[in-house]
Amino acid sequence: MSTATSAxxxxxxxxxxxxxPATFAAQARIASMEQYQALCDEAERDYEGYWARLARENxxxxxxxxxxxxxxxAPFFQWFAxxxxxxxxxxxxxxxxxPVEHKTAIIFEADGGEVTKVTYRELLERVSQFANGLKAxxxxxxxxxxxxxxxxxxxxxxxxxxxxIGATHSVVFGGFSAKAVQERIVDVGAVAVxxxxxxxxxxxxxxxxxxxxxxxxxxxCEAIKNVxxxxxxxxxxxxxxxxxxxxxELLQGQSKECAPVAVGAEHPLFILYTSGxxxxxxxxxxxTGGYMLxxxxxxxxxxxxxxxxxxxxxxxxxxxxxHTYVAYGPLAAGATQIVFEGVPTFPNAxxxxxxxxxxxxxxxxxxxxxxxxxxxxxxxxxxxxxxNWDLSSLRLLGSVGEPINPEAWMWYHKHIGAERCPIVDxxxxxxxGGHMITPLPGATPLVPGSCTLPLPGITAAIVDETGNxxxxxxxxxxxxxxxxxxxxxxxxxxxxxxxxxxxxEELGGKxxxxxxxxxxxxDRGYFxxxxxxxxxxxxxxxxxxxxxxxxxxxxxxxxxxxxxxVGRPDDLTGEAICAFVVLKRPVPHGxxxxxxxxxxxxxxxKEIGPIAKPKDxxxxxxxxKTRSGKxxxxxxxxxxxxxxxxxxxxxxxxxxxxEQLAKTN
Ligand code: PRX
Numbered sequence: 167m168s169t170a171t172s173a174x175x176x177x178x179x180x181x182x183x184x185x186x187p188a189t190f191a192a193q194a195r196i197a198s199m200e201q202y203q204a205l206c207d208e209a210e211r212d213y214e215g216y217w218a219r220l221a222r223e224n225x226x227x228x229x230x231x232x233x234x235x236x237x238x239x240a241p242f243f244q245w246f247a248x249x250x251x252x253x254x255x256x257x258x259x260x261x262x263x264x265p266v267e268h269k270t271a272i273i274f275e276a277d278g279g280e281v282t283k284v285t286y287r288e289l290l291e292r293v294s295q296f297a298n299g300l301k302a303x304x305x306x307x308x309x310x311x312x313x314x315x316x317x318x319x320x321x322x323x324x325x326x327x328x329x330x331i332g333a334t335h336s337v338v339f340g341g342f343s344a345k346a347v348q349e350r351i352v353d354v355g356a357v358a359v360x361x362x363x364x365x366x367x368x369x370x371x372x373x374x375x376x377x378x379x380x381x382x383x384x385x386x387c388e389a390i391k392n393v394x395x396x397x398x399x400x401x402x403x404x405x406x407x408x409x410x411x412x413x414x415e416l417l418q419g420q421s422k423e424c425a426p427v428a429v430g431a432e433h434p435l436f437i438l439y440t441s442g443x444x445x446x447x448x449x450x451x452x453x454t455g456g457y458m459l460x461x462x463x464x465x466x467x468x469x470x471x472x473x474x475x476x477x478x479x480x481x482x483x484x485x486x487x488x489h490t491y492v493a494y495g496p497l498a499a500g501a502t503q504i505v506f507e508g509v510p511t512f513p514n515a516x517x518x519x520x521x522x523x524x525x526x527x528x529x530x531x532x533x534x535x536x537x538x539x540x541x542x543x544x545x546x547x548x549x550x551x552x553x554n555w556d557l558s559s560l561r562l563l564g565s566v567g568e569p570i571n572p573e574a575w576m577w578y579h580k581h582i583g584a585e586r587c588p589i590v591d592x593x594x595x596x597x598x599g600g601h602m603i604t605p606l607p608g609a610t611p612l613v614p615g616s617c618t619l620p621l622p623g624i625t626a627a628i629v630d631e632t633g634n635x636x637x638x639x640x641x642x643x644x645x646x647x648x649x650x651x652x653x654x655x656x657x658x659x660x661x662x663x664x665x666x667x668x669x670x671e672e673l674g675g676k677x678x679x680x681x682x683x684x685x686x687x688x689d690r691g692y693f694x695x696x697x698x699x700x701x702x703x704x705x706x707x708x709x710x711x712x713x714x715x716x717x718x719x720x721x722x723x724x725x726x727x728x729x730x731x732v733g734r735p736d737d738l739t740g741e742a743i744c745a746f747v748v749l750k751r752p753v754p755h756g757x758x759x760x761x762x763x764x765x766x767x768x769x770x771x772k773e774i775g776p777i778a779k780p781k782d783x784x785x786x787x788x789x790x791k792t793r794s795g796k797x798x799x800x801x802x803x804x805x806x807x808x809x810x811x812x813x814x815x816x817x818x819x820x821x822x823x824x825e826q827l828a829k830t831n
Contacts, residue, residue, distance in 0.1 A: 180572060180687075184579070184612040186588055190561065194470050194608020202609045205622035216623055217245070217459075217651055224462040224498075225455065226260045227251050228428040235649060240676050241669035242656065243649040244432050245456040252426035253435050254297075254330035256458050257497035258290040259426060265473075266500040273476070273525050274319050277366035277508035281525075284319055286500070289326075292319075294424035296327035299416035303392050305358055307332030307427050310437065312356040313483075314338045314347060314374055316365030317507045320396045320413070321483050324360045325493045329435060329454075332427040336437045336449070339484025340365050340372075342775040344380035346447075350439055352386040353449055354658060362396040363403040368512040375403040431455025437658045438486055440596040441711035442667060443681075443701040449658030450486075450596050456651030460600035461495035467621065468590050468601050469529050469562060470608060471499045476559070478504035479531040480518070485708075486596040487566055491531060495600070510536050515543030516550035519582075523555040530582070531564035531592075533707040537574050538738050544581070552581050562607050564590045567707030568740045569695055575614035593617035593695055595680060596709070597668065599652025602626060603693050616692040624650055626693065628684050633673045641685040641696060646678040653678065701799075703733040703741050708777050715743060715780065718773035719766060725749055726766070730789050730797050731780065734806035744806040745780040746789055746827055753785050759831035782806065786827045791819045802827070 191197045196205070209216040214234040221231065231249025252259075261267055271289045274282045284292070305311060311333050315321035321337075328335040336354045338347055351359070361378045364371045375395055382390060393410045395403065405412070435454040439447040465471050477496050481487035496503040504525050510518050518540065522530060544551040563583050565575075570591055579589055588607035594600060603626055605618040612618070620626040625647040628636045636642035646653075657664040669675050683696040698704065701712040712731040719729035728748040736742035747766065754762050763783035770778050784805075790798045798818065804811055805828050815821050 180613050180615055182572075182614055184588070184614075186608050186610065186612075187586060190588055191608040193472075194606075195466060196470075196606045197608045199609050202606055202619075202622065209623035213623070213648065220463055220623075221246055221249075221455070221459045221651065224459050224466075225251055226256050228255070231431060231455070237649070237676075241649075241665060241678075242661070243653065245453065245649075245651040246431040249431045249455055250428040251431065251455055251458065252330065252332075252428055253454050253458050253494065254293060254326045255426040256462070257326060257494060258286060258293060261286045261500050262290065264500075269473075269500065270502045271497060272319055272322065272503060272505050274505045275507065275521060275525070277369065277512065282319065286497075289319075289323070289497075291422035292323050293326040293330055295417050295420045295422045296323050297330040297424040298420040299394075300327055300333065300358070301331055301424075302420065303358070303394075303411070303416070305331065305333050305392075307429065309333045309358070310336055310354045310356045312336050312338060312347070312351050312354065312359045314340065314359060314361045314378060315396065315483070316340055316362055316367075316374065316398060317482055317488075317505060318362070318396070318398065319505065320362070320398075322493050322505065325436075325483065325489075326497075330424060330426050332429045332433065334434045334436055336439070337484050337489070338439070339482055339775075340374060341484075341777050343772055344377045345384065345773050346775055347377060347381035348384040348387060349447070350449075351381060351390065353439075354437055355389060356387075357389050358392040358394065359390060360394045360396075362398045364399045364401060366399065366507060368509045371399055371401060373403070379404060379406075429454055432655065434655070436489065438489065438596055440486075441702055441709045441714055442663075443711060443713060445711065445713045445717040447711070447714065448660070448663065448667070450654050451656045451658050452599055452652070453655045456653070457490075457599045458494065458498060460650070460652035461490045462498040464600040464621070465491070465495040465499040465501065467606060468592060468604050469531070469564070470606075471496070471501050471529070473500070475501055475528045475561075476504065476526050477501045477529045477531070478506070478522070478525075478527045479564075480506060480510070480533070480536065481531075481566070486599075490600050510540060511543065514550050515540055515547070516552070516554060519550075519552040519555040519557060522557050522560060526559040528559055529562045529564070530560060531566060533567040534565055534570040534574055535568065535706040535739055537565070537570070537578050541574065541577050542738065557582060557584065560584075560587050562590065563587050564592060566592045566594075568704045569697065570615060572614035579614075588612060591615075591617045593693070597654040599654075602646070611690075613687070613690070613692055616687065616694045618692045620693070628686060628693075629673070629677075631672060633677065636686075638686040638691050639688040641683055643699060644680040644682045644684040644693075644695070645673065646680065649676075649678070703743060705733075705736075705741050705743060705777070706739045710743065710778055714774060715745065715770060715778055718770045718778070719745060719747060721773060722766065722769050725751075725762070728789060730799065730802055732799055732803045732806050734782075734803065736781070742781040743778070744782040744784070744802075746784050746786060746802055746805075748788060749785060753787050753826070753831065755831050759785055784827055785831045786823055788820055788823045790815075790821075790823050790827070792817050793819050795819075
């Protein structure tokens, strides 16, 4: 925590303010700052009463709760602990017999452009049949199931089917390697894997099942009894007799009715791995009741979801955004949503805009990296500029995953939103379950680059290292002072790490430490996130631990002696990964350096996944260290940025190394 405040940038001076358009406010659920304030006041007056009210209004309980917040074992907080529910029933069954039953739940557009639609009724039948198939193969309440699927209706069905029988899913993004899959299978103790033979991305057929095979061959996965394989493409894949079953075999003869299993509110709905500041990814455990409450409520508030909306969140189900705002939240709200298999640049960088037009999308939610890359494409090729498509169906835009720079915000506002659509810049994290700090589109005046104010009941604050509140304009650490229902419950199998990472003693042991720096504006008290204050990078909205990448590099023991990884700002991806590597051989130059850097990039792709490949790799005969042997990352960050070193280097053991590392090899 000691480096926290040094990483905070100065206050952004941003004078542009965009009040909610009157027409938007006129129809919005929360239509004024007075209404927002009234909810905040309600939460402040009676914190538990407020959350209990929302939990009753947003969740269908098969057994009503009588307890609200239990702090007796803090920071292992519990919410609605004696209540029972089923997450899948809250997304599907509850709509039966209502007008939503025959409404389109998912409009699926495949990579190649084919469109498939399912209604809520059909989705319920598919989920039920899948759930019956899982049960027939011995998967039970409390079991963990690893899902390694492409963006498809089947991916959502697999998640919902696990939830339906009370099995806890752990979805792994399709861009992770066999090693990463294996580590997660072992850590989570999975009994089954749900995967696909291939995935289609950008016109290419990419293997998934063979990666699962490789993962299982790495060992330690003896608990896996079944691998269920979706045949996404007609191309055959290896199937191991006895262990592997196609979806056809899984579903064969199974009824389309399956009673949802009621679970306690604290029952783990899912475990999702994310990067932390040490080498090993953390299994973030979420509870069913509190998570479902916030998934539904934030869809209604932040997206102001209406029956007529066509919602599109572009996130993959392998990330938290794809959990809360694809697999659960929109379904709980009875919305129609688009699920997209492909990539924004295939067959060209007009794909998103074309899809908005084609499906009449009204609410579009994506990441700043995607926006920046599409701005670049539109600037260089008029044929993919959004002006070529009719985007008039849009009424609301959203941003998530990383800070959105005001230039990208303005472009999004002008070219996609036609200066008519509010933009909700939603700040939150895997650990939070749902939105934390975000504008409410019918109420909050927007300031580009600011996620504005916490949602009612979210006690976000900015403090110094000892927990004192910072004045507006002074940067500090982002914390949440009180527990909230959709918060992380534990790090799977590692309660000590949970306490240390999120509830440090220095802050009293009950305050949630987000790991981000933030500052509130002097005039409005609006929050602006200034970036991570720990060893976590955000590359294209993907969270990567520097230590994780370092461990991958040094595991190439025949070549690498030592490695240090830092981030540097990147116009397109937000941050880029830079690795400083000491080899077990003389420092290479020219072609040899290039070739070794490539070899190491591929190695990291194999160890973690292509998303973790360092952009820059620099070789040196040593790393800058203090006399006690500590790597001076501060200096490496300056070198990576190409800055002159102005910091004091007198404590360095080997100052000459800076010059060597500053030169590219
Ligand atoms: O640094 C913050 C950044 O993304 C981190 C959380 O990453 P992850 O757990 O993968 O979840 C991403 C999607 C919810 C945060 O610690 N971040 C997320 N949203 C924003 C953001 N930074 C600035 N503005 C945001 N809107």
